[in-house]
Amino acid sequence: MKKIAFVFPGQGSQYAGMGKDFYEQIPECREVFEEASKVTGLDLPGLCFEENEELHITEYTQIAMLTVEAAILRALQKKGISSDINAGLSLGEYGALIASEALSLSDAFHIVRQRGILMQKAVPQGGAMTAVLGLDEKKIKEICEYTEGIVSVANYNCPGQTVITGEEKAVSDASEELKKAGARRCIPLNVSGPFHSKMLENAGRDLGKVLENIEIGEIKIPYITNVTAQYVKDKKEVKRFLEQQVYSSVLWQQSVEKMIQDGVKIFIEIGPGKTLSGFLKKIDRTVTGMNIEKVEDLEKVTAALQQEECLC
Numbered sequence: 001m002k003k004i005a006f007v008f009p010g011q012g013s014q015y016a017g018m019g020k021d022f023y024e025q026i027p028e029c030r031e032v033f034e035e036a037s038k039v040t041g042l043d044l045p046g047l048c049f050e051e052n053e054e055l056h057i058t059e060y061t062q063i064a065m066l067t068v069e070a071a072i073l074r075a076l077q078k079k080g081i082s083s084d085i086n087a088g089l090s091l092g093e094y095g096a097l098i099a100s101e102a103l104s105l106s107d108a109f110h111i112v113r114q115r116g117i118l119m120q121k122a123v124p125q126g127g128a129m130t131a132v133l134g135l136d137e138k139k140i141k142e143i144c145e146y147t148e149g150i151v152s153v154a155n156y157n158c159p160g161q162t163v164i165t166g167e168e169k170a171v172s173d174a175s176e177e178l179k180k181a182g183a184r185r186c187i188p189l190n191v192s193g194p195f196h197s198k199m200l201e202n203a204g205r206d207l208g209k210v211l212e213n214i215e216i217g218e219i220k221i222p223y224i225t226n227v228t229a230q231y232v233k234d235k236k237e238v239k240r241f242l243e244q245q246v247y248s249s250v251l252w253q254q255s256v257e258k259m260i261q262d263g264v265k266i267f268i269e270i271g272p273g274k275t276l277s278g279f280l281k282k283i284d285r286t287v288t289g290m291n292i293e294k295v296e297d298l299e300k301v302t303a304a305l306q307q308e309e310c311l312c
Contacts, residue, residue: 002265002308006076007256008069008088008095011061012191013273016051019068021295023049028078029071032105036067039109058123058192062091062116063109069095069271070105072292076270079302083268085259086223089155089252089276090196091115093226093245101220102238111242114210119195119246122203127194128168129154130175134184137162143181147174154196155250158279163189165197196250204246211239229254252276256283266308268292268301 022029023045036044044067046052047060054060069088073095086096094112097103103111132140137153140162144151149170155163164171164178171194175186194200216235225232225241229251232238256267256279269276269291277289288308290301 003084003263004082004266004268004305005085005087005259005264006073006083006096006099007086007267007269007276008092008099009065009269009271009273009275010088010090010092010250011058011065013271013275014055014061014065015272016049016055018048018064018272018293019071020045020049022068022071022075025295026071026075026078028074032071032074033067035105036063036070036109039106040113042113057120059113059116059120062119063113065091065271066094066108066112070098070108072270072298073099075295075298076268076292076301079298081268081302081305083221085262085264086221087255087259088226090226090245090250092271092276093223093242095270096223097238099221100223102217102223102235103214104217107214111207111210111214115207115246118203118206118210119200120192122200122206123193126168127166127197127199128171129163129165129189129191129194130171131187131189132162132164132175132178132183132185133187134160135162135178135182139181140164140178140183143177144174147177149173150194150197150199152197153249154194156253158253158256158282160184160282161279165194166199167194196246196248198247201247204243207246208239208243211242214239224255224258226250226252226255229258252279253283256280260284260287266290266305 086099088096149167151166151170154165216238266288280289
């Protein structure tokens with residue numbers, strides 16, 4: 001039987017209408033939205049389904065994305081589809097923790113609501129992020145290290161695509177040096193802050209205080225953290241990694257390579273968009289990537305897994 005990984009995207013893939021068909025057609029998914037609304041005091045169906053500016057503001061984006069991911073996960077579980085390993089990119093790591101049963105839905109919703117607020121408040125003036133295309137990650141890291149000011153790698157997404165983050169001038173200066181070193185393009189990202197940089201270290205520390213009152217359950221399905229691209233084997237380590245994740249590099253490519261090394265053949269992206277499926281194609285074309293963002297995708301994936309003999 002082929003090993004399956006559930007992978008969950010981070011913010012940036014959100015759009016008005018995401019998750020609506022799951023909410024309308026599957027009662028268990030509606031319950032997830034109701035739970036998120038109850039825990040946070042927000043109208044999650046309204047936030048996710050209606051055109052609004054808040055959906056693209058960090059403090060609302062994060063809880064909206066997680067709600068949709070958790071609802072789709074619930075639909076998958078209802079179909080009897082389970083994973084062997086879980087992982088998520090940045091915010092998506094909370095979806096992985098729910099899938100691994102280390103976090104309850106209510107706790108995950110509470111944490112992510114606070115995480116979004118803390119990150120939004122902590123965003124300093126003069127921060128920026130830029131996607132660097134077509135240059136070796138080691139060269140990118142080296143140039144960031146000798147550039148004056150705060151600039152570092154935010155995301156190792158896939159071969160040929162790395163994101164840098166930090167002070168606006170430092171990111172701009174590094175971008176010029178990266179282009180001289182052979183980068184095909186350096187594309188400034190339309191984001192509200194320098195995420196995954198040490199400029200958000202205070203937000204990470206504040207999140208640590210939120211986590212103090214949360215009970216982490218046993219990790220029933222292995223999951224990989226962004227911070228190390230390794231399995232978290234001791235539940236006592238989960239809070240530390242979630243705190244560090246706010247201001248550390250996201251080792252996504254390395255996480256996927258680790259899962260493939262350990263025998264994963266099928267990756268199911270759970271949530272809006274196909275960002276992680278796109279990264280997967282650039283990391284290793286020999287494995288299978290599927291994504292579920294609509295109810296019709298769920299039916300296609302279920303049928304494909306039956307054909308692959310992953311379901312009894």
